[in-house]
Amino acid sequence: MNKTQFFLGILLAALLGGVMAVGLMQYFDTGRPATTAFQNDRNVQLSKFLSDTSFIVPDGINFVYAAEKVKPGVVFIRSTYNGSGRGTGSSNPLEELYEDYFGDREGRERRGPSRSSGSGVIISADGYIVTNNHVIENADKVEITLDDNRMYTAEVIGIDPTTDLALIKVNENNLPYVDFGDSDDMNIGEWVLAIGNPFGTLTSTVTAGIVSAKARNINILQDRNGRQIESFIQTDAAVNQGNSGGALVNLKGELVGINTAIATPTGSYAGYSFAVPVSLVRKVMNDLIEFGAVQRALLGVSIRNVDASLAKDEGLDMVAGVYVEGVATESAASEAGMKPGDVILEINEKKVGSVAELQELVARNRPGDKVKVTYSRNGELTKVYATLKNTMGDTEVVRRQEEVQMEGSIFVTPSAETLEELGIEGGAQIISLGEGKWSDAGLKEGFIITSIDHEKILNASQLEEVMQSKSGGILIEGVDLEGKNSFYGYGW
Known part of the structure; x- marks a missing residue:
């Protein structure tokens, strides 16, 4: 036995003796705590972590469990746009950043039908799927492909541009779905997996990284009224074009975020990606399922x-x-x-x-x-x-109405109660005012257009129809929510 082995033997014996002595003291002296409250809390946390061995293997962290559990619940999404699609006339606030941050836009500038692709996550066995709003926004047709290659046409249930989330649904039952986790419990440095369909061809791709930061605001979502919600989970898991709407999961295979953006000067992954936390995803999805519209609460x-x-x-x-x-x-x-x-x-x-x-x-x-x-x-x-109050300044529930999107803004037909209260016959009400001609004309969110060039507007669909033939100067008449009548002239 050499000197090194002899020294290590003595050291090991001393350590074992110390452990036994402490153990005996605790056994005979039950009236005195052996550790501080803080140490006890940490020991409980460590015990819980070590007892959950579903993702631990002898050689280290096991990504296989989470990947196999989640992959069947992540879908490929293909959105089709008729005519010129997104290529012309679109005022999507994410449009200018789309190529840098988001999914594959095939043939965006081509005439005729164009397509874009992305990812989605099944959140219920009866076919509800969460994705990013920019993946399906203004699409004429949304198709999804499951991990087992089954294909469906999806219905858009609702969108929320302020969080860049959307809910779609397919008519099917007994689908594999991904369980919600708790993004609040995610710690910086914790392992996560990103699962999606990058580049429109690499289906069911899994990448790994750690949580790099939480509550990141990277100023990519734009809203005229400053109501965009950016509180992203930042990771270094590789995410590329087409991953948008895919799953960010912990090692237990629980959904902790929806992959939304990447920080890049080239359009491809360059080190960091960003996901909407599931704490917000869950709330938005529940709103869209229950009401068809997001219930936005404001502190003011x-x-x-x-x-x-x-x-x-x-x-x-x-x-x-x-x-x-x-x-x-x-x-x-x-x-x-x-x-x-x-x-x-x-x-x-x-x-x-x-x-x-x-x-x-x-x-x-x-x-x-x-x-x-x-x-x-x-x-x-x-x-x-x-x-908390809603965007209209009260606490009433906002229910989904038939929406018309034009020039970056969203219009609905006012409710019967609103029409009666304001004493008007009909109109088209702005419920979301984005960058574009309507905001440039000076209109405000909540304003109800009652006529264009003295032609009565009774509902949102009629406004869309009338505006299709308009060019040059137009006269816009309407009322605000306090009943004040206003006129706006604008060069269309």
């Missing part, structure tokens, strides 16, 4: 991140939370007593460290829900309950 504040510069300028006693620059009148925040200068620290007792985190935590709720807001004012903590 304009906000910015707190950094060292802002803290110094505003005399804040901490560099934390989200700074309230303004509070809308009659908003949830205003009615709860909040004021400009407050610093929001928690929503429902969950810490808020950025604008993205705050937006996500609020967006998980529906109008009428009460959230507990913890904020600091002049160094003093205050906790209040704020009743």
Whole structure:
């Protein structure tokens, strides 16, 4: 036996002796805790992790379990656009960024039918599938192909451009689906898998990475009213064109995000990808299934991140939370007593460290829900309950109506109650105002167009029909939600 072996033997014996001594002390001295509360919590967490051996193998982490469990629930999506498709006249707010960030757009500039492709995740046995809005937006036909090569035509149930999510459905039962996980429990450094269909040909592709960051805002979603929700999970799992709408899962095979974008100067994977967290996905999907429309809840504040510069300028006693620059009148925040200068620290007792985190935590709720807001004012903590409101300033449920999309904006026929309240016969109401001619003309969200060039508009479909033949200067007449009649002239 050499000196090294002798030394290691003594060291091992000493360690074993120490462990036995501690064990005996704990056995005979049951009245005294052997570890601190913090250590106990960590030991419980470690015990739970080690007891779940479904994804651990002798040689290390096992990606096979999650991949085999999830792959059957991830689908290939082919969207078809008649005529010039997306190539002309589209005002999709993601359009200019599409090639850099998103799925394969085959023949985008060609005349005649064009196609794009992406991925989707089956979330129920009866055929509901979640994907990205940009994968299917304005498509005339949406086809999906399962992992076992079965093909179906899908119906679009609803979309939410502010989160870039969409819900589609196929008429089938007993489909394999992916279980929801909990994105709140995801830790930075944790392993994840991205499963999708990159480049439109590489079906059921699995890549691995770690969670690099959470609550990332990369400013790719655009909304005229600033209501886009960007609180992405950032990973270094390889995601490429066509992966959009695919699954980001943990090693238990649970869905933790929907892959949405990549950071790249070339259009191909260059190191980081981004996914909508499942905490938000679940809420949006439930809304679309139950109501056909997303129930967007607003706190009614304009906000910015707190950094060292802002803290110094505003005399804040901490560099934390989200700074309230303004509070809308009659908003949830205003009615709860909040004021400009407050610093929001928690929503429902969950810490808020950025604008993205705050937006996500609020967006998980529906109008009428009460959230507990913890904020600091002049160094003093205050906790209040704020009743969230919808985009129209009340707590009513917004139900799906027949939608017409034109020039980046979405119109519906106003409800009978709205028509009666405003004393008008009919019209086409703007429910989502995007970049395009309608916003350039000065119209606002909620405005109801009642005539074009003195021709009555009774519903959204009629507006679409009338505008097909319009060019040059037009006269737009309508009313806002307070009954004020207005005219707008615009060169179409």
